[in-house]
Amino acid sequence: MSDILSRLRAIPGLAVVTDTGAMAPHLVDWRKRHYGAALALVFPTDTTSVAAVMQACYETETRVFPQGGNTSVCGGSVPDESGRGIILNLGRMNVIRKLDAEDDSIIVEAGCILQNVQEAAASIERLFPMSLGAEGSCQIGGNIATNAGGTGVLRYGNMRDLVLGLEVVLADGTIWDGLRTLRKNNSGYDLRNLFIGSEGTLGVVTAAALRLFPRPPHFLTAMLAVQGTDAMLALARQLRAAFPGEVSALEIMSHSQMTIVLRHVPGAKLALPDNADWYLLIEISGTTAPEILEERLTTALGHAFGTGTILDAVLASNERQRAELWALRHHVTEGNVKEGMGLTHDIAVPLAQIGPFIAAAQAWLARELPQARPVVVGHLGDGNLHYIAMLSHDDWEKVADKPGLTAHLNHALYDIADDMGGTFSAEHGIGSIHIADMNRYKTTHELNLMRGLKAFLDPKGLLNPGRVLP
Known part of the structure; x- marks a missing residue:
């Protein structure tokens, strides 16, 4: 423990925080449903210092939990409870490196707030179309790590469709510079797409080249x-x-x-x-x-x-x-948090199955958990529904201890979606809460392919352990 802390403190420009009170906001998710512990919270200011942190942690076999705006709803942005790792928060890496109207592109560091990127694009009469309820606090690195969706997917696609290139620091501190703004590049494997949606388990995104669009008048x-x-x-x-x-x-x-x-x-x-x-x-x-x-x-x-x-x-x-x-x-989401306990399901089904899913889910809920009200909000154009079983705080206290209730509800709704050719995670990601669902809904072959990638890029299993992969 003392070895990694002394090595981190020796890295130029790196802020190292070990005070429990100062770390507290970073040890819990914003909905206050997931808690963790850490040896330290570190704030790099550039890619070189991220690489130095990763190298030190690799050599001392210290776990690294990358963190952006900490707006995850799947337990993916806070550390585990072991207290044996560090939080790598990229909030101070918030420079817009290049804004190019002719190329319709912007290169930003991972800690840039989404809303700031939108405003930078607007300043040159361009549009960055990613839009989320948390856009005033979520960060680009986190949006990329979770392959965020949002309200503009119907026309502009999700985050994967908006990323042109990436800069990534690997588990051992190696820096991969893939910050190209090419729209076409057929020269081998698409490494960029390995890291989009990987939730910090394969590498740490430090910067991104993003697509801009002419701003509709x-x-x-x-x-x-x-x-x-x-x-x-x-x-x-x-x-x-x-x-x-x-x-x-x-x-x-x-x-x-x-x-x-x-x-x-x-x-x-x-x-x-x-x-x-x-x-x-x-x-x-x-x-x-x-x-x-x-x-x-x-x-x-x-x-x-x-x-x-x-x-x-x-x-x-x-x-x-x-x-x-x-x-x-x-x-x-703000309203739902105040209303009661919302058991949220981030499902997606083919467009033709939206109506049948809503009907089947409502029938199941009325039969099996009549205390809950169905609350639905979604992106109709891409089949992504946030299907919420909402219970008052009083009703939740009565059923919260019922063995297996939440898992029973989750599996019932996910089974309905799966039978209709859908998925249990459309845009929120896997985090820590959907690990069991990966075992249930992914084939052994799919999981083994993912494990092979993880073993190659993070052989010591230090990057965001306990996330994504069972």
């Missing part, structure tokens, strides 16, 4: 109050057909979810009927003038209005109103 943002699941799904199909290539977001919130947000989020308000089954948030963007977009939207939705499928709709007429609509969507 016009946005049309609307929210619809819709009756019926089938009708809501049909509307989404109609909108994708009516605005090919122009729909950037199709987000849904169940009535139960909207009620929670309005009850618990300060300033949240909704100028729509409060009795709709679903609330569908639409964003369309492009070069078409807003008044023409609005006319096309009215035409596309005309039949649904006539049949009563759409109870009402509200269109944002300025940026403030647009922000207010998006705030309803982005603050769902």
